[in-house]
Amino acid sequence: MSHTPKRILVANRGEIALRVMRATREMGHIPLAIYSKADRQSLHVSRAEAAYCVGEGPSIHSYLRVDAVLEAAKAMNADAIHPGYGFLSENAAFAKAVSEAGMIFIGPSPEVIATMGDKVSARNTMEKAGLPLVPGTKEGTEDENKAFADAKGIGFPLMIKASAGGGGRGMRRVDKEEDFLPLFRRASSEAAKAFGDGRLYVEKFILSPHHIEVQIMADAHGNVVHLFERECSAQRRHQKVIEEAPSPYLKPDVRKAVCEAAVEACRNIGYTNAGTIEFLVDANQNFYFMEMNTRLQVEHPVTEWITGQDLAKEQIRVAFGQKLSFKQEDLRCNGHAFEFRIYAEDPEKFLPQAGLLRGASFPSGVGVRIDSHAYRGYEIPVFYDPMIAKISVWGRTREEAIERSKVALSETMLNGVKTNTPLHFQLLEHPDFVRGNYTTRMIEENFTFKQPEMDANRLEMAAISVAVSAFSKEFEAAAIEGDENSRWKFVARQEALR
Amino acid sequence: MLFYVTHEGKEHCIRVESRRNRLYVKFDDHAEERLDIVFHGNNCSFVRGNNVFYANVLGNKSDYTVWTPERTLQFKVESEHKRIVSKLRGDDLGADNQICAKMPGKIVRILKKSGERVSKGEPVVVMEAMKMENEIRSTMAGTVDRICTKVGAAVETGELLMELTPEDQ
Numbered sequence: 087m088s089h090t091p092k093r094i095l096v097a098n099r100g101e102i103a104l105r106v107m108r109a110t111r112e113m114g115h116i117p118l119a120i121y122s123k124a125d126r127q128s129l130h131v132s133r134a135e136a137a138y139c140v141g142e143g144p145s146i147h148s149y150l151r152v153d154a155v156l157e158a159a160k161a162m163n164a165d166a167i168h169p170g171y172g173f174l175s176e177n178a179a180f181a182k183a184v185s186e187a188g189m190i191f192i193g194p195s196p197e198v199i200a201t202m203g204d205k206v207s208a209r210n211t212m213e214k215a216g217l218p219l220v221p222g223t224k225e226g227t228e229d230e231n232k233a234f235a236d237a238k239g240i241g242f243p244l245m246i247k248a249s250a251g252g253g254g255r256g257m258r259r260v261d262k263e264e265d266f267l268p269l270f271r272r273a274s275s276e277a278a279k280a281f282g283d284g285r286l287y288v289e290k291f292i293l294s295p296h297h298i299e300v301q302i303m304a305d306a307h308g309n310v311v312h313l314f315e316r317e318c319s320a321q322r323r324h325q326k327v328i329e330e331a332p333s334p335y336l337k338p339d340v341r342k343a344v345c346e347a348a349v350e351a352c353r354n355i356g357y358t359n360a361g362t363i364e365f366l367v368d369a370n371q372n373f374y375f376m377e378m379n380t381r382l383q384v385e386h387p388v389t390e391w392i393t394g395q396d397l398a399k400e401q402i403r404v405a406f407g408q409k410l411s412f413k414q415e416d417l418r419c420n421g422h423a424f425e426f427r428i429y430a431e432d433p434e435k436f437l438p439q440a441g442l443l444r445g446a447s448f449p450s451g452v453g454v455r456i457d458s459h460a461y462r463g464y465e466i467p468v469f470y471d472p473m474i475a476k477i478s479v480w481g482r483t484r485e486e487a488i489e490r491s492k493v494a495l496s497e498t499m500l501n502g503v504k505t506n507t508p509l510h511f512q513l514l515e516h517p518d519f520v521r522g523n524y525t526t527r528m529i530e531e532n533f534t535f536k537q538p539e540m541d542a543n544r545l546e547m548a549a550i551s552v553a554v555s556a557f558s559k560e561f562e563a564a565a566i567e568g569d570e571n572s573r574w575k576f577v578a579r580q581e582a583l584r
Numbered sequence: 585m586l587f588y589v590t591h592e593g594k595e596h597c598i599r600v601e602s603r604r605n606r607l608y609v610k611f612d613d614h615a616e617e618r619l620d621i622v623f624h625g626n627n628c629s630f631v632r633g634n635n636v637f638y639a640n641v642l643g644n645k646s647d648y649t650v651w652t653p654e655r656t657l658q659f660k661v662e663s664e665h666k667r668i669v670s671k672l673r674g675d676d677l678g679a680d681n682q683i684c685a686k687m688p689g690k691i692v693r694i695l696k697k698s699g700e701r702v703s704k705g706e707p708v709v710v711m712e713a714m715k716m717e718n719e720i721r722s723t724m725a726g727t728v729d730r731i732c733t734k735v736g737a738a739v740e741t742g743e744l745l746m747e748l749t750p751e752d753q
Binding site: 444445447462496497498499501502504508511537538540543544545546547548549550551552553554555556557558559560 | 585587589591598602607611619627632635640641642651652653654655661
């Protein structure tokens with residue numbers, strides 16, 4: 087494939103666009119970018135061979151516009167489109183339109199994307215393909231006696247959920263058998279009021295849930311492999327905060343079973359390209375299918391660390407009809423890796439921050455990887471996800487990876503906006519996290535962010551540095567604006583004149 | 585040059601001097617010390633005793649933010665000079681509807697007429713004190729209700745100059 091360079095459009099922005107473009111160049115292909123007017127400054131534009139503006143800042147007017155992306159592809163003579171994650175990556179109509187326009191979509195087939203994009207069809211398909219689902223009734227009912235009989239079969243605690251549901255309405259947790267009927271009646275009338283549909287279904291309540299997902303790669307030649315699992319239980323409001331691979335929680339036999347089940351399911355549905363199957367794992371290490379992501383994940387670097395493989399490159403190979411460059415038996419899980427999503431947000435109030443990045447120093451060293459499109463002077467647009475960097479760290483053991491991560495985080499200074507870096511640092515010291523047994527509820531129920539204490543001596547030094555900076559500004563006021571580095575030269579010159 | 589640096593309600597008096605191309609600092613009533621501090625843009629590397637302090641120091645007039653590896657710190661900075669000027673201007677006047685003289689002095693100009701609208705921070709009176717002309721600013725948005733002084737008047741500290749009818753929020 088390396089003989090004919092292909093023109094690959096990355097229909098995304100930010101760090102993932104950069105990530106895919108690196109793989110593209112490495113393979114001898116030509117990376118093409120799209121950008122919104124708000125993203126002109128983003129590094130992914132500068133690193134591309136060609137770039138095309140697809141519209142205004144809000145993604146609905148740019149990155150989500152199928153017509154504009156196809157127009158960009160045509161204008162830049164793209165042979166293939168890589169969708170990255172988010173935006174159009176799981177849009178079956180887009181995948182279809184790309185093929186119909188005579189290009190290759192770097193991802194699975196539009197049919198699979200559509201099936202997995204719908205909760206009900208995804209669950210039905212995966213159940214048929216052999217994956218266990220959270221025990222529960224499939225059909226909603228208003229008949230309390232039928233529901234009660236089902237509930238007793240499932241066991242307590244369980245959840246009552248509205249068939250038409252959403253937003254927590256018509257939803258109840260039932261801990262004891264005798265509470266069931268009164269709670270069912272209340273939930274049913276609530277659902278009827280909220281959605282005009284009083285039907286409810288019951289589902290087993292998973293105590294101490296862990297979010298564990300299996301990375302899959304499959305080619306069009308029938309090769310399906312897993313690249314082990316990742317644990318993403320460190321979440322806040324369903325937003326992943328830290329991911330790690332391998333999971334510190336799974337027992338070896340369960341790991342083997344869950345990975346093999348994922349491979350088998352993908353084989354059964356004829357999956358191709360990169361995909362991730364997400365599971366809920368309970369306190370007894372039972373695993374249940376949650377959903378499948380038919381794209382490259384944000385947290386793929388941890389898998390790349392432990393396997394030494396390049397998932398983006400593999401995606402491109404497979405999309406062009408080549409075989410996977412490795413077989414299952416070639417893959418070894420080596421060491422341990424973490425990924426920290428650095429968000430421009432207030433770590434206490436969790437509010438996103440937009441603004442100018444006045445300083446950007448990233449960590450480096452053995453086993454440290456940065457994926458970021460930000461740099462000093464970069465203005466964080468208000469329209470998109472506030473993630474400005476991913477720091478991923480590898481160590482030979484989990485302990486080593488934790489210590490290395492702390493060093494890396496302490497070297498990370500992204501200034502001008504608040505970031506969640508201090509939150510990561512504190513999570514790394516949380517006893518449940520250190521132990522390697524933490525659930526998806528840890529951050530919300532068992533963790534409070536504390537503004538770290540600063541020792542008096544360092545506080546004094548901070549105050550002095552402020553006074554010195556203010557002092558130098560008094561001189562600078564007279565100097566030519568714009569050159570921040572000239573401050574001391576200017577002071578020195580002034581002094582020399584005395 | 586003397587600075588008042590405040591962090592979380594605690595104010596420190598920091599005198600920074602530069603003599604023969606060297607920087608010296610006096611922190612509160614500690615002895616004066618020579619500084620070993622280097623700035624590259626906003627990045628500050630500071631060695632004091634043998635302690636290293638590495639941070640990003642960003643200032644916007646009186647508000648400073650210091651990013652250290654462990655946390656972000658907010659500071660308020662005021663130079664001695666600024667503090668005197670703001671005293672003259674009556675910037676720290678209370679939030680009531682009266683504008684008063686904060687220093688003894690002479691009224692040079694009255695910039696607003698009775699019934700005229702003023703916005704918050706807008707200069708309303710020019711006063712001369714300690715040989716400097718200073719604008720006295722309104723602390724609220726409103727309409728001038730009454731002018732209680734005239735051009736050329738010598739006023740004492742706290743003397744009422746103007747009364748406002750505050751604007752409804």
